[in-house]
Amino acid sequence: MAVRSGQEAHTGPPPVVRATDVSKIYIRGSKRGRLSRLLGRSPAPRVTALDGASVTAHRGEIVGLSGPSGSGKSTLLHLLAGLELPTSGAVSIQNTPTSSLSERKRTRLRLESVGIVFQQFHLLPSLTARANVALPLVELGVSKRKRRRRATDLLERVGLEDRVTHRPGELSGGEQQRVAIARALVTDPALVIADEPTGELDTKTGQRVLSELTAVAEDRAVVLASHNDQTLAIADRVVCLRDGAVVDRYGGD
């Protein structure tokens, strides 16, 4: 693996997602504290989660985010997924700046362009595996028959054809994560975001999930965050974060 290459050197089509010099500052404290601060009695306690980080991901590419806990990996992922807005800098998903969108439009953008795989799966416990996978298609107005077919196909693709009608509580951690991957792919998004996708899994199951993510990246961009070297090994490029700032990059041209 090439180490410490320069910035992203893609010269082809524009990236699926681009974060340019993004910072994210959280203001902490109670409402009373906020009032006190407004009255100038105390300074605002600020936590800088990200400080001027930049990253891009192109179609067919897996970009890894590494760094210790509290380095800003998850915050950067949330910004790239459009779940949060940067305090400064800009994030564009398929050339659409997320800061220019209303909450409703950002949700729609996520529905159409972003698939998210969470460390703790976050499947809806009352729904079957197939219903969990098909849920985003309900929002898109896809017919029930097509939803069922598409969800079943994806569950077959991740090797869960015999778990279609099982609920999350009846599935192992690895199976749940594969259901989550199938859900992330159901709308055929251009970008897949994965936050510690193997964090809750044993080594063998984690390898299975990683091979699914590698397959997923063939025709879309994947950004995954992990502090596990084995997980990051599937990445084409890795961006290292520390204290909210990019401190190193390796891989790529």
Add this chain to the structure above:
Amino acid sequence: MQFNVLGVAVAIALLVMVTGLGIGLATETTVYDDDIDYWIVPAGEGDRSPLVATGSPQFGDVHERNAEIAAIEGVDSTTPILTEVARIEHGSHSEFILVIGVIGSPGVDRVAGVDAQPLTADDPYYHGEDWTGEIVLSGGASSLLSASSGDSVTVSGNESFAVTAVDDGGGSMGEVPTALVQLSELQTLTGADGSDQADQFVVGTNDPAVAEELETVYESSSVLSRGELTASQTLDSDLPLALALTAFIISLVIGTLFVVTTTGLEIVADKTQLATMSAIGLSTRSQVTLTGVQTLSTTVLGGIVGSLLGLAGILAINEGIGRVLTVDSVALFHPLLGVYGVAVALIIGLLSLPYLFVMTRRVSGGVP
């Protein structure tokens, strides 16, 4: 969700039981013969109960008119009814008893659940014959007075009555202590003999055509069939209406507060799920819709369970009271009460929705 279903079910079950009890009480307070098909009551009669008829309009010349009614083709039996609550004394016992004056005849078998056959037919005292002093006691009255057949009793200070029979059989009046006497003799005791007065007529017939003729007996009267009287009393009686209305309002308020509180807490507890839905692209509108559907289905399910519990409760009440008081039924058991319960549950769900929508909007979004 189970808590919501249970909470709504309890509120609806109580509503159904109280409403059934209210309607049941409203429809069981009429003095009637078990085989009677029509009542002739003074116009506007529906707004009072014969049990508390003091001062209400009455019919006059009832013996004469009773003979006219009996002559109508198709009429099997008829008697005027005069009711008074009177003090009856026997030995050291002194109780207020519902005393009903009737004209005995072969067709008039039971009045207010008490056998009228032991009374000499055709009210002899009215026709100038001797005072009979006959009195038939219900089981309850007999027990209160410790009087049995052949004992002498004093009715409203008149000592010339003797117990002709004691009827232990349960009837429509259940355990209400009741006594049957000759109509003219009760009129004499109460001063209603001057105009030969009574409160109502009960007429037994199998021919619906007689209703028209019955209406001509008195100008200001209403002829009601059993169903009409029940409906009339149910609608006109204020107490059961107040009871049912109170139960409705309390169920609505308690049910709504319960659903709002528990579902609100559930929404807060399910914040992660809502955030997940937002993350995967489900709009707030869809989440609100989901909350609405979930709330309505939960409350309707609670309504169905509650209605079934309420109807079962009515059966239990009737069974329990029947064993203790030998009454056929106190609370009304009708499938429509179940429909009513489900409808009220649906209203509870609808009333809860605005707050839950606001809660969902507030909690939705963010990072799971």
